Structure formats: C-alpha cells, structure tokens
Amino acid sequence: MWNEKAKMFQCKLCGDEFPKKTKLKNHMRMHSGECYECETCGKSFPMKYCLIVHERIHSGEKPFCCEQCGKGFAASSHLVTHIRTHTGERPFSCKHCGKCFTRGSHLLIHTRIHTGEKPFSCDICGKGFSANSHLRRHVRTHTGEKPFKCSTCGKAFSQGCTLSLHMRKHTGEKPFSCDTCGQSYPSNTILRKHMRRHDVKKQFQCDVCGKYFILQCLLKIHVRTHTGEKPFKCKVCQKGFIGNSQLLRHMKSHTGDKPHVCAICDKHFSYFCLLKNHVKTHTG
Numbered sequence: 001m002w003n004e005k006a007k008m009f010q011c012k013l014c015g016d017e018f019p020k021k022t023k024l025k026n027h028m029r030m031h032s033g034e035c036y037e038c039e040t041c042g043k044s045f046p047m048k049y050c051l052i053v054h055e056r057i058h059s060g061e062k063p064f065c066c067e068q069c070g071k072g073f074a075a076s077s078h079l080v081t082h083i084r085t086h087t088g089e090r091p092f093s094c095k096h097c098g099k100c101f102t103r104g105s106h107l108l109i110h111t112r113i114h115t116g117e118k119p120f121s122c123d124i125c126g127k128g129f130s131a132n133s134h135l136r137r138h139v140r141t142h143t144g145e146k147p148f149k150c151s152t153c154g155k156a157f158s159q160g161c162t163l164s165l166h167m168r169k170h171t172g173e174k175p176f177s178c179d180t181c182g183q184s185y186p187s188n189t190i191l192r193k194h195m196r197r198h199d200v201k202k203q204f205q206c207d208v209c210g211k212y213f214i215l216q217c218l219l220k221i222h223v224r225t226h227t228g229e230k231p232f233k234c235k236v237c238q239k240g241f242i243g244n245s246q247l248l249r250h251m252k253s254h255t256g257d258k259p260h261v262c263a264i265c266d267k268h269f270s271y272f273c274l275l276k277n278h279v280k281t282h283t284g
Helices: 021-032 048-059 076-087 104-115 132-143 160-171 188-198 216-227 244-255 272-283
Strands: 008-010
Touching: 008 021
Parallel strands: none
Antiparallel strands: none
C-alpha cells in the first residue's frame, strides 16, 4: 500500500515502511510464511541472502573488509556505506537545503524536516515522528526495553547505534579522523565537536572569566561553576552536580558499575580515564 503522507510503501499488516515496492513484497513474505528461518535463533527473513547475512552474526564471519582500516562487514552493502566515512562521499543531496547524505533513506527522513511531515505517531503519548524507526526507538522510552546487549560487558542499550558506539570503547576503534590535525575519534559526532576547536569563530566565550568553549551547552555548564548552581541531584544521596554527565559518573559510586575492562589483565574500572591510566602500567 502506497502511503502518500510518508511517501513510502507501507505494510497494511504491521505498518513498516519501504522505499521500493519490491522491498515491500519481500517483507510481505514474513506475514505469509514464505520466508527463510535461522536455525540458530529462529528469526525469519524474506530473502535467502538476508538469512545468509544474518547467520554471519552467529558465526562471526565478516568476509567484506575495508582496505583502508581493515574493518570487516557481514554484507557488501554495509562495506560500501562504511567506505564513505573515509572518502567523505555523500551522494544523496537534499533539493531544499543542499545537505548531503551517505544513504538515500537518510535523505528521505531529512526531507520531512522541510515538509514538516510526521506520519508515524506514538499510541501512548501521541508524539509524531518522521520515520518509523524513530517511533520504535521512542516507544522504548515508555517500555524501558533495551534489546541491544554488549557481548563484552553485558551492558544493554535501547538503540543499535548506541551499542555500536559503545563497542568501540572495548575495541579502541576510532574510524573518524580530523583532516586538520589527524586526531581520530570513535564517532562522527565527536569529530564534528573537535573540528570546532580549529574554527575560532564558532567558539563560545564565558562573560565572567573569558574562557572559550566549542559548544554552547559546555559554556552553560561552565557558567554554573561561577553561579554555584547544581541542578542535577543524586536520588540516592541528594548530592548536586553542574551537569548530567557528572551525575551519571557519580552514580557509579552507588551502583558499583565497572563497564570498562582491561584487555590485558581483565581488571574492571568504573571510568574510561581510569582504564587508560591502568593500561599504561602494562605498556610502561
């Protein structure tokens, strides 16, 4: 069924959206029972190729490797998208603002910012979303579901992308590099924040002490060191903090959570900075 509002082909049975009619047809096999089932976990797929790619999750096989950084992928399409992080290629351009994207699906969702379309609504609170995936992610804030679990430390996440970013803490992978100074980062978001350090015009200055910050939110937190404001309170001991990140760090003192593990001796740490200092005792 064509969804004129969403500009996508939509499944009448479950509401999932697809950019092409052929993809919708493949998806419909899931409902009709004409699908391929994984013998390991029982998950079903509309095409045999999708099952083959999925089975590599269980086997750990990643036959498609990036020649630049050596990272492996279970599917060739994943490799093609990954290579764009090195080349900077963004072949999908928005006709409204010129912003470019690595994937056509990302462009489609972005276009709805200009049109104001939010065809997917939450049944619980009524909030609208531009993509079905955004709605599913939002629903987890109501249910508390965290289906993405780290195989190394067991920590669970509500989003797959958050798990992928978390995994880089264990692997040390930093695929995003600064063209100006060469420093590498685990995510493109962190790289963009770093890039502002090279652009003085985009820095924010404190009116009290003159200190510069690359983000306005960081300046806002810093100003609280002058005003004494501590709006983030610990529910356990009522201690106040100037920022949410400081509160989250503090909470580990109550929970005993130590998610950062030394790959050499298996010792656990509450904070990544403590792990980094510890690793130096092995390397000298």
